[in-house]
Amino acid sequence: MSDIASEIRAALHAGLNAEALDLARNATPGRPAAAEIQYLGALACARMGAIDEAGKRLAHIDRGALGNSPLAAEVWSLAGRIAKDRYAAASDRAAARDFARTAIDCYQRAFGISGAAYPAVNAATLAMLCGDRALSHELARQVLRAPDAAGDHWRHAAAGEACLLLDDLDGARRHYAAAHRLAGNSFGDIGAMRRQLLLIGSDAALTLLDAVPAPRVIAFSGHMIDRPDRTAARFPAALEEKVAAALRAELARLGPSIGYAQAACGADILFLEAMHDAGMPTQIVLPCAEADFVETSVGFAGAGWRSRFEDVLGRATRVVLATEEAFLGDRVLFEHAANLIRGMALLRARELSTQPMLLTVRDRGTTELVGGTAAIAQAWTSRGGRVADIDLAALRGNDGAAFDSGSRHARVARTAQSSTPRSLKSLLFADISGFTRMPEQHTPGFVGMFLRTCRQVLDALAHPPVDANTRGDALFIVFDRPGHAAEFAVLLLRALNGINWPAFGLAPDTGVRIGLHTGPVYGVFDPVMSKTTFYGAHVNRAARLEPIVQAGHIFATEAFAASLVAEGDERFHCDYIGTMPLAKQFGDARLYRLRP
Numbered sequence: 001m002s003d004i005a006s007e008i009r010a011a012l013h014a015g016l017n018a019e020a021l022d023l024a025r026n027a028t029p030g031r032p033a034a035a036e037i038q039y040l041g042a043l044a045c046a047r048m049g050a051i052d053e054a055g056k057r058l059a060h061i062d063r064g065a066l067g068n069s070p071l072a073a074e075v076w077s078l079a080g081r082i083a084k085d086r087y088a089a090a091s092d093r094a095a096a097r098d099f100a101r102t103a104i105d106c107y108q109r110a111f112g113i114s115g116a117a118y119p120a121v122n123a124a125t126l127a128m129l130c131g132d133r134a135l136s137h138e139l140a141r142q143v144l145r146a147p148d149a150a151g152d153h154w155r156h157a158a159a160g161e162a163c164l165l166l167d168d169l170d171g172a173r174r175h176y177a178a179a180h181r182l183a184g185n186s187f188g189d190i191g192a193m194r195r196q197l198l199l200i201g202s203d204a205a206l207t208l209l210d211a212v213p214a215p216r217v218i219a220f221s222g223h224m225i226d227r228p229d230r231t232a233a234r235f236p237a238a239l240e241e242k243v244a245a246a247l248r249a250e251l252a253r254l255g256p257s258i259g260y261a262q263a264a265c266g267a268d269i270l271f272l273e274a275m276h277d278a279g280m281p282t283q284i285v286l287p288c289a290e291a292d293f294v295e296t297s298v299g300f301a302g303a304g305w306r307s308r309f310e311d312v313l314g315r316a317t318r319v320v321l322a323t324e325e326a327f328l329g330d331r332v333l334f335e336h337a338a339n340l341i342r343g344m345a346l347l348r349a350r351e352l353s354t355q356p357m358l359l360t361v362r363d364r365g366t367t368e369l370v371g372g373t374a375a376i377a378q379a380w381t382s383r384g385g386r387v388a389d390i391d392l393a394a395l396r397g398n399d400g401a402a403f404d405s406g407s408r409h410a411r412v413a414r415t416a417q418s419s420t421p422r423s424l425k426s427l428l429f430a431d432i433s434g435f436t437r438m439p440e441q442h443t444p445g446f447v448g449m450f451l452r453t454c455r456q457v458l459d460a461l462a463h464p465p466v467d468a469n470t471r472g473d474a475l476f477i478v479f480d481r482p483g484h485a486a487e488f489a490v491l492l493l494r495a496l497n498g499i500n501w502p503a504f505g506l507a508p509d510t511g512v513r514i515g516l517h518t519g520p521v522y523g524v525f526d527p528v529m530s531k532t533t534f535y536g537a538h539v540n541r542a543a544r545l546e547p548i549v550q551a552g553h554i555f556a557t558e559a560f561a562a563s564l565v566a567e568g569d570e571r572f573h574c575d576y577i578g579t580m581p582l583a584k585q586f587g588d589a590r591l592y593r594l595r596p
Contacts, residue, residue: 222267334371343562
């Protein structure tokens with residue numbers, strides 16, 4: 001096995017599907033392990049719900065050339081999984097039945113090569129779902145007769161599923177408990193076990209979910225250590241050990257977890273240290289450039305906290321800059337970071353078939369500053385999310401007074417705004433692929449058709465944009481919320497999909513390319529256009545996304561996908577497609593494909 005294939009498999013084993021896909025995308029083509037890398041990239045896509053992308057990757061593999069190799073069994077199994085996922089998503093019963101039969105055939109081919117329990121049990125489950133009880137039971141018994149792999153969590157998961165199909169619930173629970181214990185921190189594998197039980201969907205299957213509990217996905221927010229000029233105690237330095245102990249106890253109670261947080265001095269860093277000491281992964285989101293974040297949220301507490309900040313960043317699984325630009329006193333950057341943390345946690349929880357939670361360290365008397373812990377907790381509660389609190393007032397006891405919302409720090413946070421503050425907006429750029437090659441005589445008719453269609457879609461929106469600009473086939477449209485932008489993007493794509501492109505002298509595969517991004521931007525009055533329009537680094541980033549979008553698709557940055565999910569809009573789904581270089585050497589971006 002090549003080193004890169006081993007690295008991808010390790011990422012998949014740890015449940016780091018996005019990282020695994022990035023590695024597969026960046027692998028050198030044409031090397032001996034190309035088929036294996038295509039398979040592993042397809043597997044990463046399938047685990048993240050990007051079934052079409054997984055199918056395209058798998059189609060590049062010549063299955064006949066693989067013979068009866070172990071990789072052939074893996075490829076046939078994944079083909080079965082893709083058909084199974086299409087079965088689960090199908091609304092038409094006849095189509096669902098066809099997908100199920102395809103999946104059963106693929107899984108049986110894999111079982112014929114490997115004799116392994118995994119493909120056999122999947123074929124057995126699909127046979128049961130299709131109503132073929134005899135075939136289901138025969139395959140389930142073959143699973144239980146398959147060679148035992150001591151210490152293998154998948155072997156126990158397959159045996160548990162087979163026992164479930166044979167109505168042996170005690171045996172099923174015993175095997176699933178062993179599978180969960182042996183899986184350890186292989187969170188992606190645990191998520192797959194849970195999805196299979198949810199697919200079966202019977203009362204008995206759902207009762208077994210508690211035998212394979214998913215890891216906790218924790219979004220964290222907490223107060224900083226008190227600044228020296230604070231007039232009333234909230235989180236005094238003397239309370240550090242109590243807070244650290246409370247966090248360690250809470251994480252021990254919650255069990256295996258994945259954490260998302262900022263990294264301010266005080267509660268954030270204490271949470272990250274507790275996670276790292278327990279061997280659990282973390283992702284850190286900084287609201288602005290690192291130097292500015294240190295100045296606003298770390299440096300005042302002294303060199304020791306600065307050192308600890310650098311240490312938790314070094315130990316994190318990933319560090320994300322919500323914006324790479326300076327803070328400039330705009331509290332909205334902290335709101336943006338909080339939205340990303342919530343959205344990233346939700347996206348990861350969906351992969352694991354669970355729900356995220358918010359853990360806070362806070363004083364409930366705190367004023368709701370934009371992007372602050374109180375505001376974050378209120379947002380989670382208002383959307384029905386689970387919130388667990390470590391109460392600073394209770395830990396202080398009689399050692400400090402309640403938080404004074406009129407403190408100097410709070411006044412500074414409210415008044416340190418720049419003269420032209422940024423606001424969060426969702427940005428859409430779109431154009432038509434190949435437009436510049438259109439014969440000149442078709443230009444008037446095409447532009448009229450294109451702009452008329454855009455206008456009709458805009459008129460159909462319940463939430464119109466706050467700004468719109470056009471130039472030929474190009475659109476730049478600004479919305480207040482990501483859901484509003486997503487709605488327009490989907491409706492525009494649908495409206496333009498039926499265009500007869502050759503009638504305008506364009507290739508049949510011509511299509512609209514739509515890019516979406518969310519970030520803090522400046523709203524500035526334009527005296528030439530006599531209206532407010534929007535500028536800033538995030539506008540530039542959105543503009544550099546659109547040229548790399550595949551015709552007929554909608555691509556979104558991670559910031560947009562996370563913000564959309566954090567908003568709670570269930571009308572759209574975002575499939576991760578990997579890290580790709582933006583146009584004009586504007587750096588790389590983690591991208592998602594948006595679909596209804």
